[in-house]
Amino acid sequence: MVGLGADLDHLNIEEYLPEESIQAEPKKLHLNDFLDISPTLTEAAGAIIDDSFTRCFKSNPPEPWNWNIYLFPLWCLGVMIRYGLLFPLRLAILTAGWIVFFAAFLPVHFLWTGNTKWRCKIERKLVEMMCGVFVASWTGVVKYHGPRPSRRPQQVFVANHTSMIDFIILEQMTAFAVIMQKHPGWVGFIQKTILESVGCIWFNRTEAKDREIVARKLREHTQGADNNPLLIFPEGTCVNNQYTVMFKKGAFELGCAVCPVAIKYNKIFVDAFWNSKKQSFTMHLVRLMTSWAVVCDVWYLEPQYLRDGETPIEFAERIRGMIAARAGLKKVPWDGYLKYFRPSPKLTERKQQKFAESVLHRLEK
Template structure:
């Protein structure tokens, strides 16, 4: 009975042609009712679900450089550049990196095991060796890094926070000052370096999927900031790599330690290569290969004025104020997203396949009509 009443009420509703001009109605071969528009709601829902170019996804999307205006003059030059980058620069850079690792290991492990009773000297030598190895990494990309502001110093009650584009952020900052960084655990050769080498400078590792790790890390952070002889503490409060055009929400952990927060702004110039590491699409090894086959990695680093928690200011407000400073200095756009959502979203392949399926279904309907 309810269905009959709803059907009769639908028939009593005005049709769209009553709201159109008379000439447009005459051109329409079929009378269109409001209920006909409801039939397209599933298609609209599917279309909305297929859209992936939103303000969140753009934060983690690689932005390749604009294509050349190809012609007969530029193509030979591009081929010559490819031969130089892949045939000359890349082998030389690999040789430099390999020689650096050989020298580093031949010095690091003897110092680590032979100077057991001289902790002060051992930490000092290991700190210099880690800085040297990071400098070799930067040289293997032909890194052109310009540092602005006073160099960080070792003192208690301070923590450095920076925007995060790639793991090379740590390498670029580490070559000037041996920071103790808070970093996600990684597998493979990166994990080996974390465990055997970087722990010597006080680095702290965590696993974002383990809730117990957060409590342990929070305790270690407080203990580290109290030590006068500890290396400066470096935290990337975004918690994930962002594409150096946006900045996502800062986690408040670094801003509730009760110490000075020193902002660091990092901005990469994409004239030669995009330094963003999309960890979902590329391993860190292939990311390094891409950097080593480019002409150069160009970036600026600004060490900004230390900031303190103001009276009546919450740690979240403090984090937003520091994020504003970094965004303005590095020319980044602020978005109100939690970067950890990146790890709980569908993979890019899944969304691209869904988008392609929807496009094919629309084209098929158009062809049928």
């Protein structure tokens, strides 16, 4: 029931009444006849109880286990180890990694005047190394299944999306060129100065012009034999690794092989979901660095092709079903962009009109 209660005060029921019913002598009505809106209330209550859209973007905290006198001291000891020992050690590893990375990357990126092919190869290896340092700073335990991706034309990799660390975990093994939303701050600096060296493409989801530019760049990138494998997160937003929302069709209408990648995190150690509306990426990384470990599985599935008579939307749903089955995710029929945009006013008006018609039906009786 979208926006129904907010605008009922402005709803003029007489607009929906026939003229003769307004002029006729009013009938004696029971209050229950007019106020019996149980179908509407049932719909609203059902939407509140079983809101499968909102549940896709909720982080489920683990159940507390330090509830008695025996377990509480162990919990306190764990907190001291994670924050007093592991976090400073991980921060030192990350800092040292950045120093080494910039000392090698900046001269190669800005001062190299030799063979461009060798420069790109060195930059790719340095980006992979830096992503490996990030994973080490979380004590990441990542198990990869399936053949390692290779650089070939006419292919694109698609994966479910839980956090920006999905890209880091995949990038430490293979230098992907990712399609990513533009970010401000230090993340934006890394995007512009470092990740563009591996062919990444940036966009702003609020700019319609960017969509046309990105679509053109996608087609151009898939044609190059020497380009890094193209990685796309077709959900378009971070989901909590329990559900998977609808895939955008852009990656599935390029006319090339689509290689599904399924990512599943173990929530026993930490919930890797990044709720960008409530937490900055910096604080998200701090939470990972103060956890015990980031444990996950990555499956590289068999390449898939568009079948005869299959539309790009049906192709996207078939790939989404493969990823959901492999990672144990629940499919929901929602567009992830609803997380950023309000529902259409037409949907609200349709609900209001339906409610008014139900009231009129009872008045006629």
